[in-house]
Amino acid sequence: MKNMIKTAAAILLMAGVLSLNAQETWSLERCVSYAQDANFAVLQARANVKVATLAEKQAKASRLPNISINANAGEQFGRTIDPTTNQFNTTGIGYNSLSLNAGLPLFNGGLIHHSVKQSKWNALAAQADAEQTANNLALQVAQAYLNVLLTEEQAENARRRVVQSRRQLDVTLKLIDAGTIPQADRFNIDAQIARDEQAAVLAQNNVDLAYLALKQLMQLEPEVDLRIERPEFEIPADLNPENYALQPVYASALETQPNIRAADYRIKSAEEAIPIARADYFPNLSLFASLSSNYSTQFQRLIETGETKPAKPIIVNVGGNDVPVIFNDPVYRAERIPYLDQLDENFGQGIGVQISIPIYQNNRVRLNVERARLGLVNAQLQQNQTRQTLKNDIQTAIANARAARKQLDAAQKTHEAMLAAYNNMDKRHGLGAVNALDLTTAKTNLDNAENDVVVARYDYLFKLKIIDFYQGKELRLR
Numbered sequence: 001m002k003n004m005i006k007t008a009a010a011i012l013l014m015a016g017v018l019s020l021n022a023q024e025t026w027s028l029e030r031c032v033s034y035a036q037d038a039n040f041a042v043l044q045a046r047a048n049v050k051v052a053t054l055a056e057k058q059a060k061a062s063r064l065p066n067i068s069i070n071a072n073a074g075e076q077f078g079r080t081i082d083p084t085t086n087q088f089n090t091t092g093i094g095y096n097s098l099s100l101n102a103g104l105p106l107f108n109g110g111l112i113h114h115s116v117k118q119s120k121w122n123a124l125a126a127q128a129d130a131e132q133t134a135n136n137l138a139l140q141v142a143q144a145y146l147n148v149l150l151t152e153e154q155a156e157n158a159r160r161r162v163v164q165s166r167r168q169l170d171v172t173l174k175l176i177d178a179g180t181i182p183q184a185d186r187f188n189i190d191a192q193i194a195r196d197e198q199a200a201v202l203a204q205n206n207v208d209l210a211y212l213a214l215k216q217l218m219q220l221e222p223e224v225d226l227r228i229e230r231p232e233f234e235i236p237a238d239l240n241p242e243n244y245a246l247q248p249v250y251a252s253a254l255e256t257q258p259n260i261r262a263a264d265y266r267i268k269s270a271e272e273a274i275p276i277a278r279a280d281y282f283p284n285l286s287l288f289a290s291l292s293s294n295y296s297t298q299f300q301r302l303i304e305t306g307e308t309k310p311a312k313p314i315i316v317n318v319g320g321n322d323v324p325v326i327f328n329d330p331v332y333r334a335e336r337i338p339y340l341d342q343l344d345e346n347f348g349q350g351i352g353v354q355i356s357i358p359i360y361q362n363n364r365v366r367l368n369v370e371r372a373r374l375g376l377v378n379a380q381l382q383q384n385q386t387r388q389t390l391k392n393d394i395q396t397a398i399a400n401a402r403a404a405r406k407q408l409d410a411a412q413k414t415h416e417a418m419l420a421a422y423n424n425m426d427k428r429h430g431l432g433a434v435n436a437l438d439l440t441t442a443k444t445n446l447d448n449a450e451n452d453v454v455v456a457r458y459d460y461l462f463k464l465k466i467i468d469f470y471q472g473k474e475l476r477l478r
Helices: 002-022 028-038 040-061 111-177 185-217 246-256 258-281 339-345 364-430 436-470
Strands: 066-076 093-107 284-296 300-310 314-318 321-325 328-336 348-356
Touching: 028 040, 028 111, 040 111, 111 185, 111 258, 111 364, 111 436, 185 436, 246 364, 246 436, 258 364, 284 339, 364 436
Parallel strands: none
Antiparallel strands: 066 093, 093 284, 284 348, 300 328, 314 321
16 A cells, blocks of 8 residues: 555656646747637627628628528418419418519619728728737736736845845854854844745735736636746847837837727728718619419319210290200319419519609608718717827827836946945944944845836836837837
8 A cells, every 4th residue: 555655656746747847938929829819808809800791791792682482381261362363262272372583783872882892991990909909918918927027036036135134144143153243133134034034925926916917818727837938138228218209109100000090991981881871862773583383272174074965055036936056065074283283384474673762751861961971070080089099108108118217227326326335234244343233224225226126127128118019019028
């Protein structure tokens, strides 16, 4: 039994090692691609594209003729009209009617033509909306991805500070043993270690939360062991956000942003809505054709039997005398006509042209035309609003990038100053010139400055990526 347990434990351990070795790291590009294929909002937007495409196909199909087959069968009782002989009949009649009808629109005021064009613009607008949804998701994933990198770096720094604090405790203990500093200085170092350990726990919690936010955007379950790449990237030193100008970035965004294209397409669609509404002013002309036949259980033919029977005498006046004249009439028998023979004998065809001329429609057409014109005005206003929002967002993005660059420069200068102060304080502490409280204070200031640099660095990087996004560049960290 013990051997079985050991064997099972060994297998589980090996499986765990293989799982760790086989674990893949996800790049930003892979995370974005996966999210765009799994996110419900993107999938719904793509479904809307398919719906719009089907609407376009349906509009084009309106040019084709309509063909239908009609059939009915039943039993008539009482005084009814035989559908085959068109005679009144009081007996039960079984009947069956078949017809093939076709219709082809010839003229409808341009309704079909403009409907096809409108559906085309609607399909293009839906496609642009889907691209915009995917792009917005990509930006959110990039922000979540960078947040994971930020929290991981903060967690690594927090763990390193714990190690440094413990080393500082060793140095402090040696100085206490040498009598250089008092015993009470140890308590300050112990408190610093406790604070650093607490900060490390909080930093790891932030990492877990950052991964959870990324998984949620990617529609991954929380228990999925996701690990992302930590690419080596450096922000170019010669990159200066002050060189960004609104108009060039805005001009690029007008060419690359899908929501701008969607607004333009919707104006085209609204323009087509006006002639569609006006089409009801014009007559409708269509061509129709039909084939039909009928069957009835009472439809019969008379067949001579070869026999005769005396008919009622006819009185003929001959020479002033009435003389009865007798003829023999042939004898007939009734025979029901077979089903296929009836269909052949009752087969009929028809072809013609139908026209419908509108005269007065309660001002419905005029109001629809006015409504379509207002729809065009609204589409134009929405286009202007979209462009203005884009311009405002770009202005904000450039201002944020410039502010982030200044914040990073200030954070780096502060870090350099705090590092020099800490090194000086550490040397003086080693000589016993300062107490542990002064040293821990300097270390806390250095830790805060270091964290500010990390935060400012990733914030500046993300602000630059936003500008790249408006310029239509692919989201990459390399």
